[in-house]
Amino acid sequence: MSVRVKICGVTRPEDARAAWDAGTDALGLNFYPRSPRYVEPATAAALAKTRPALGAVVGVFVNETPVTILARVRECGLTAVQLHGDEPPEACTGYGVPIIKALRVRGEEDVERARTYVGVGDVAALLLDGAAPGYGGGGVTFDWSLVARLTDAGVPVLVAGGLTPANVAEAVRATRPYGVDVASGVESRPGIKDVDAVRTFIRAAKAL
C-alpha cells in the first residue's frame, strides 16, 4: 500500500476538488484562529462536502476547548480530529472520531513524549512535525532519522513539517511512514493551494 497523503489547510472548494482528483487520502481543515489557513465553520462544512466516500476530512485544532471541537466535528462533518497544540494525553478522547496527535520534534525527548500518547483514548495516529515558531504550518523539517524510534510503538505515524514536492519522496524513503502531511509546501500563498504542486507532491509521495 502506498503512503497516505493529507493536504492540509485547504480554504477553497476548487483546491479541495483538485486535491481529491489528484489522489489525496485526506484533507485538513484548520480551525486555529491564528492560522492563515483558518476556515469558518460554514466554509469548512462546504469543503467537507467535497469528500469522496473513502476520503477523510481532518479538523486541525490547537489547544481548543472540547465543546468547540465537538461542535465542529458535528456541524462540519469531520471524520477525524488533529490536535496540534499542547493537549495532554487525557484530552485525546471524546469526539466520536479518531484523533491524530501532533507533536513538534526538536529532538529525541519529543519522540519519547510522543510515546505517552500511544494507546491512549482515541489516539489513532501520531503526527510528527518540525518545530517552527508557533504551532504548525511553519515549513520546517526535523531529523527524519528520529522516526525510527517509533517503529516498535505499534501506531501509525504521519510525517509532516517542511515537506514539498521536491523532498517528499526522500522523506518517505527515509521514514517509511503511514502517511505524509503538507500545508505550506504546496501553496502559492498561505491558504491558497498551487494545484500543480499538489499534484506533483501526491505523485512523488505515492511513487515508492
Ligand SMILES: O=C(O)c1ccccc1N[C@@H]1O[C@H](COP(=O)(O)O)[C@@H](O)[C@H]1O
Ligand atoms: O497550517 C497551519 O497554519 C497550522 C497551524 C497550526 C497548527 C497546525 C498547522 N498545520 C499543520 O502543520 C504541519 C506542517 O505544516 P507545513 O507543511 O510545514 O506547512 C502540518 O501537519 C499541518 O497539518
